[in-house]
Amino acid sequence: MTAVSTEIPQRRELVTELPGPRSRELAERRSAAVAAGVGSVMPVYVARAGGGIVEDVDGNRLIDLGSGIAVTSVGSAAPRVVEGVRQQVGESTHTCFMVTPYEGYVDVCEKLAEVTPGDHAKKSALFNSGAEAVENAVKIARYATGRQAVVAVDHAYHGRTNLTMALTAKAMPYKKGFGPFASDVYRVPTSYPFRDPEGMTGEQAAQRAILAADKAIGADQIAAVIIEPIQGEGGFIVPAPGFLSALAAWCKDNGIVFIADEVQSGFCRTGAWFASDHEDVVPDLVTTAKGIAGGLPLAAVTGRAELMDAVHGGGLGGTYGGNPVACAAALGAIETMEAEDLAGRAREIETIIGDRLRELQATNPAIGDVRGRGAMMAVEVVKPGTKEPDAELTAAAAKRCHEQGVIALTCGTYGNVLRLLPPLVISDDLLREGLDVLADALSPKG
Known part of the structure; x- marks a missing residue:
């Protein structure tokens, strides 16, 4: 496992509701100054990030399974x-x-x-x-x-x-x-x-x-x-x-x-x-x-x-x-x-994510397909017993992840794919914790 060089504690922690008061203040300023056509996945505003954690302006620490859409592969604010x-x-x-x-x-x-x-x-x-x-x-x-x-x-x-x-x-x-x-x-x-x-x-x-x-x-x-x-x-x-x-x-x-x-x-x-x-x-x-x-x-x-x-x-x-x-x-x-051989680390991440997602697929009929390579993995969500895309469940699962402090992204022509793009320097423990939240979000009772 790659060592994480960051001063941010590498653990998920929610100290306010999401979004917190400071993020809500910034959202009000945004509505007056930023074009409405610029969207955001989550309504929290970032103060700093590093390793597998994004910390917002209210002090909440979120597990990052998005890497700014595959950008911060080496981690945000990587030392080199x-x-x-x-x-x-x-x-x-x-x-x-x-x-x-x-x-x-x-x-x-x-x-x-x-x-x-x-x-x-x-x-x-x-x-x-x-x-x-x-x-x-x-x-x-x-x-x-x-x-x-x-x-x-x-x-x-x-x-x-x-x-x-x-x-x-x-x-x-x-x-x-x-x-x-x-x-x-x-x-x-x-x-x-x-x-x-x-x-x-x-x-x-x-x-x-x-x-x-x-x-x-x-x-x-x-x-x-x-x-x-x-x-x-x-x-x-x-x-x-x-x-x-x-x-x-x-x-x-x-x-x-x-x-x-x-x-x-x-x-x-x-x-x-x-x-x-x-x-x-x-x-x-x-x-x-x-x-x-x-x-x-x-x-x-x-x-x-x-x-x-x-x-x-x-x-x-x-x-x-x-x-x-x-x-x-x-x-x-x-x-x-x-x-740091981050290509090798991506293969380790693939094993962790792939094993967990296939385990979920065996018991959750809403998971139609598990696919991807390295730290570019996804589940395609369908209506049980069919291949009909279920964009509604996909969006709901992503929202549940967000509410629990896990950054998860969706994609797909039909809007029914949950994609995982963690930083390649994320720890195994954080990754598994994020997958636990995702599993619960996809469950029928989620």
Whole structure:
């Protein structure tokens, strides 16, 4: 078990009702100052966080099973991240890499070439968010191939900008009322083992997707296929073995850029550095963000050098992309992952969560499926005896967790998936306690 370096006591403790009085005061201020379209899962306001605990402004300590949506994998305020940021803030906070470059940006790109899948020559460009990374990956693919069409899959989530909304499958809350969207984006079926026809293999699911793309577009018109190796917002869907490799092989045979969106699944989250590694798939381009920098905004596109170099000078960039403070944080986060073997720790977490969830599944007919890898695990909630999604029970279970001081998140096209994304530095005891609360929340009497 990884040692937790934090001054916050690593135990759940509720000293007020949730939300407490200070959080309620802040909620009133928020209602007057913050746009209503910005939502929050829980009505508590955070004072500090570390290890597996989030402490609110009223002194309540909550078990963190969300990591800020897979961002604080190394823990919030991780020592190496904090030290790197402190040093960099004292030296410079910004010059813009496109004006006067700096070493930290180069350091991060070198590390990305080292840890991303494949041993080919790679280069990177740094940005601010996962959506921005995805947009630039599509730009690179279109420029390099001279083609326009981009293929995404069912249940995909790629962001909230105009192009990434077009790539995203779920309308509410991500797309409703925000169109028209970017053109030349097409959707094909994916591999969803729990809901696919019984016995469908990964190779068969891939052929279904390939046939749909060929019929609708034609392989010679497709610039890129983009896919999350494990889908995030769509429901933590792990494709059947062979699906990703067959799709990647078809792309290679037809000059199509295969883009792996590893924004949520990357950086040790799934028990390997990247989810693509589990299937021995080497993408042409990889998009990253979230866990890359310990909580600071940073994202990247990393890929084959010839693709990354295809774009004309000045065609990639942005004022804040690869900010020096964020780069320092990323170097601290990656050093932590290496030094503490957080990929190995994610595999330990998978065993603890998986064993407990499957134990629950054996006695709770509302748990239709248990799936995931590493510290990216989920349960799909259904109406007993069917595969009909039960979004109402899912929301109620998450609310019960919140009331008991456990941060739990939902996701899924049908709103019926509870997802678990604990920090990779959470202790076994806290993790098991959080699972106890979740089990009770899912029980019929919960």
